[in-house]
Amino acid sequence: MSNSVVCNHCHLEFDKSVMIVEENIKFSTEAPEQSKGKLYFCCNGCQGVYHLLSDEGLDSFYDKAKGVTLAPPTKQYEDSANFNSPAFYERFVKINKDGFHEVSLIIEGIHCSACVWLNEKALHKMDGVIEANINFTNNKARIIWSDEVLKLSAIIDMIRAIGYNAYPYDASMQEAHANKERKEYYLRMAVAIFASMNIMWIAVAQYAGYFSGITQEVKTILNIAEGILATPVLFYSGWVFFRGAYYGVKNRVVNMDLPVATGASLTYIYSIYITVSQSGEAYFDSVSMIITFVLIGKFLEILSKKNAADTLDIVGKHIPNVVNILKGPSIVSCKIADVVVGDIVVVASGEKLLFDGEIIKGEGSFDESNLTGESEPIYKKTGDSVVSGTTSIDADVQYRTTKDFEHSTLSNLVQLLESAINKKPRIEKIANRLSEYFSAVILGFSVITFFAWWLWPHSFEISFMVAISVIVIACPCALALATPVATLVGLSLGAKRGVLFKEAAQLETMAKADMLILDKTGTLTVGKPEVVKEHINSVFDVNALYSLVKSSKHPVAKGILTYLEQKHEHFENLLFDEYKQLSSLGISALYENFEILGGNYKLMQNNGITSDVSSDNTLFYVAVNKKVVAVYELQDKIKENAKEIINSFKKKNIDVVMLTGDNESTAQKVAIAIGLEHFYSHQTPQEKADYVSKMHEEGKTVVMVGDGVNDILALARADIGIVMGSGSDIAVEVSDIVLLNDSLKSLEDAFKISRTTYFLIKQNLGISLLYNAITIPLAMAGYVIPLVAAISMSVSSLLVVGNSMRIRYKWNKN
């Protein structure tokens, strides 16, 4: 029978013997079966949080968070008093118009909506907190409090006490501005769509009346109703075009806004004249349709604008505010900006290095994958140099800084990233450029038509009506729809196949791409060592090996753990009498009379153990009482279908290159296995990015695929950056396309979808231009009656929409 129980706070399952047990004083007769009078906790942290919540009357959290496992609150945090410093207040805290303080935080550890509820409740219960609003989607919180009653540090302490963590982010102008702009468009679109839909109903009556007969009075009533609905569309929703046109004229540029604004307002004025004079046909429906469609097109552009502010927030998250430095005999925490060259920084295992320096005490393994992409941990000892941005896996070291933070590799990387985001090359959008010329040309035609008719000679009224009809029939609907509809269908098709395009314009850029650069680890390979072979010398207890590797964070140990979990169903977690992680060697443990060793060959040699198993792959030896009982071979596997997919790219005339931070022999092995001729090894992040720039200079449109922090510079600089969904946060942020299922098949799909979509966009533009080429001369000749205008307008839009839907059909045929 299983002897494990679930922790009352975090809901993780552990053996009963390791749990903290206490009597439930709140044990009630109402639910005796549930509580059984005992509480179990996996650690002091969980116990503390549980009691805090129950004292505060917030224990209904556990009902809300049923079935959700939480992270035990065991982390040690920097002193929260830092949050009270004037420098911090100046940078992150705002004072609102009521005189209350306001801060924006990112809350770490939110898993579910119950977590949001708990945080908000706990903060609301604090005296002095006026408002706490947490956005579940992006975990960002806005907190308003009265600084006379309590300080910010108390709020942070509360969040930490209930098992979460908070760090500030600069709710900078940029992000606030982007949100405001988006909201403004929502409002304008809501009005435009509402009015257009209603105008269309009324227009149906108008058109029906045109055939079956309609009295002038009824016609005037319908015109007035349409006029009332069209007014807010033109002046409220269409305001952006007037504004754009005004700035365009001021800077002497004919932009797309000018023809839209003049066309719509001329039609509007003409329609008012018709309504008042009670003769002819009014075109209020055209006014609102033009504005609505063009506004939707514009909104789609706004929506897809990348939010650089968000990216930089996440970069900031990875840089702590303080480090521990050695001052004389004692260790003090010090702000990173105050650390000078020559200071001695103390690093514990699991911490990130923020400065470049040289180790003066201690040794251990470091994870440099952030910088080099090298998947294997690197062993460093006293005298070796360390680079900022690497993480200590198991090393407790002291190092002397050789550069201050501002000049460190890490902060260099961040600066390069900031500039790369802004410098990203963009291929101009065909459709926009076309509509720009198109709009100017139509306006010109309309003016020519007016004067031609007037001087013919005709009355001012007739000449004006014909000129207006040119603008109306050349309704940019089809043109405005050509790109967004095809794009939307392409995007949704991508989303279904696990390819997320972050920006619509990327479909076009991607379709034109002629160069593909691939990272190795995590992109072409799985990125995690897997057991490929097992040599068992003698029978041993699997539970011992399981317990041995379970607590280690080393990728090899994790690989073994995964392998064991796949092979066996049940494990018993042994409690070792002694357990030691040996830097860059492995793990040793004592259990009853057995000495268990697990690690590399060097560990075996150090203990006088020999083994005759050898291989090119990474080897993990297991020895019990100085005798090797098992050897595991591990390898970073190449992803499925890699070879076929690389071949298919080559057939499409796309140059494929692999860039990796790994060594030559590993790179070569992978390149041969997937049939790749061009590859570069030992690449630093900067070199990868430089390679992308070099290819740009050669006129290539570059797609870069990567997953790690070491790829972000190259990802940001490439025309299209594609990241694997399991990649690091920053990499996901700077990239343009995310492959959710990490497979290379999705990469192939991304290319196919973008090429098909781009082809259809061009076709759509062709259709709408052809339509205009036929109808505009007719309108100029004065042959266009309202019926033709109405039908042709809808038909052209339908043609474009229908054509876009073909993407799906085309896709299925492929």
Added chain:
Amino acid sequence: MDNWVITMMLGASIFLGAIALFAFLWAIKNGQFDDEEKFLNAAKYDGVDELNDAVKQEQKREKLKKDYRPE
């Protein structure tokens, strides 16, 4: 059919539609749709407690305003 019937029907429907539109605009402006997850969860969790909580929060704001910022 008399013209005034058409006028009245058009007027009434545009008026009612406009009310709904303004309610929607007001909700967008107030940020009610900013967090789609929470917006849906509100239906699941909001009850008497939450309403009381909101009222208390409002009272606290007023009290703190009076206590520390006499106008």
